[in-house]
């Protein structure tokens with residue numbers, strides 16, 4: 001006898017209240033997050049319920065972004081989810097950043113399309129005209145999906161990694177590259193000094209560090225129709241709250257002009273105890289007026305030196321760079337960073353999406 005035919009379980013989208021996440025929500029989302037992690041970062045530790053809950057709660061707490069979330073349910077199984085990040089500060093009021101994910105075994109069934117319908121409604125409600133989202137080359141479905149809805153590839157950006165097992169002997173030790181760059185620092189930039197900023201940022205560092213952080217606007221944005229970000233004291237409080245709530249240990253190192261105390265450059269790194277073999281190299285920038293003194297190398301070498309001493313279990317330092325960012329890539333390549341995964345940032349006009357859905 002033939003087995004009874006059963007219709008596929010219908011998919012239902014329900015908003016997720018990130019500010020009031022329950023253990024059941026997190027329990028349902030964990031297998032989805034684990035499958036996506038395995039697909040794109042198979043060597044990383046799988047997410048834990050605590051780290052997933054922490055990262056979702058952290059995005060919900062931000063002041064300069066309104067974050068909305070939706071889950072696609074197949075019965076009681078979460079088979080997809082999307083997060084929409086809507087800038088609510090002074091800049092980029094035309095933008096919505098979207099991060100849709102569908103379980104690998106539930107793709108090509110229209111779940112992604114229904115997440116886009118939800119995103120269209122969110123974009124219209126917030127009066128946004130442009131949707132931006134990123135893909136990684138390890139999951140080519142993301143590119144096919146973006147292109148199918150008329151998105152344009154607007155920036156090539158890669159995940160670059162420094163393998164400390166492979167490069168450790170060349171980098172560390174008295175004759176290593178890190179020690180050499182730290183020695184060269186004060187020789188090539190005698191008017192400057194380095195200082196660690198306590199996190200959360202202290203009240204008196206908020207305004208000058210926000211001004212320094214705005215140097216990140218010099219990083220290439222390709223064809224992306226994205227404005228300069230206006231960094232304020234609130235932006236820094238958001239970053240503190242995000243990183244600390246999500247469970248990261250954040251380090252910030254600044255270079256300052258010793259006589260005046262003016263900030264000239266900075267570099268940031270975060271580390272999470274649930275993914276302890278990986279450290280994330282965050283933003284690095286030197287203010288144009290202070291370039292040409294090898295401050296970038298001094299900053300990055302000093303950060304790596306601390307990482308080696310205080311986190312000897314870290315195996316890989318991971319970072320993201322625009323492929324066209326020659327200045328940053330020159331330093332990173334010299335240290336031993338190599339491309340681990342190419343990626344593309346897409347942009348899609350909201351009205352173009354509406355026409356395609």
Ligand SMILES: CC(C)(COP(=O)(O)OP(=O)(O)OC[C@H]1O[C@@H](n2cnc3c(N)ncnc32)[C@H](O)[C@@H]1OP(=O)(O)O)[C@@H](O)C(=O)NCCC(=O)NCCS
Pocket residue numbers: 099100101102103106107108109110111112113114133134135136139140141142143144145146148
């Ligand atoms: C991108 C992603 C969300 C798509 O989810 P999905 O549920 O498979 O998408 P849909 O079934 O709604 O696909 C809609 C259309 O996109 C296109 N598409 C999606 N995946 C594709 C693939 N692997 N190859 C070719 N076209 C594809 C097709 O035109 C498809 O319509 P069709 O099946 O009628 O031909 C999913 O692959 C995913 O989670 N990827 C990892 C995360 C990611 O890259 N997100 C960023 C996306 S910007």
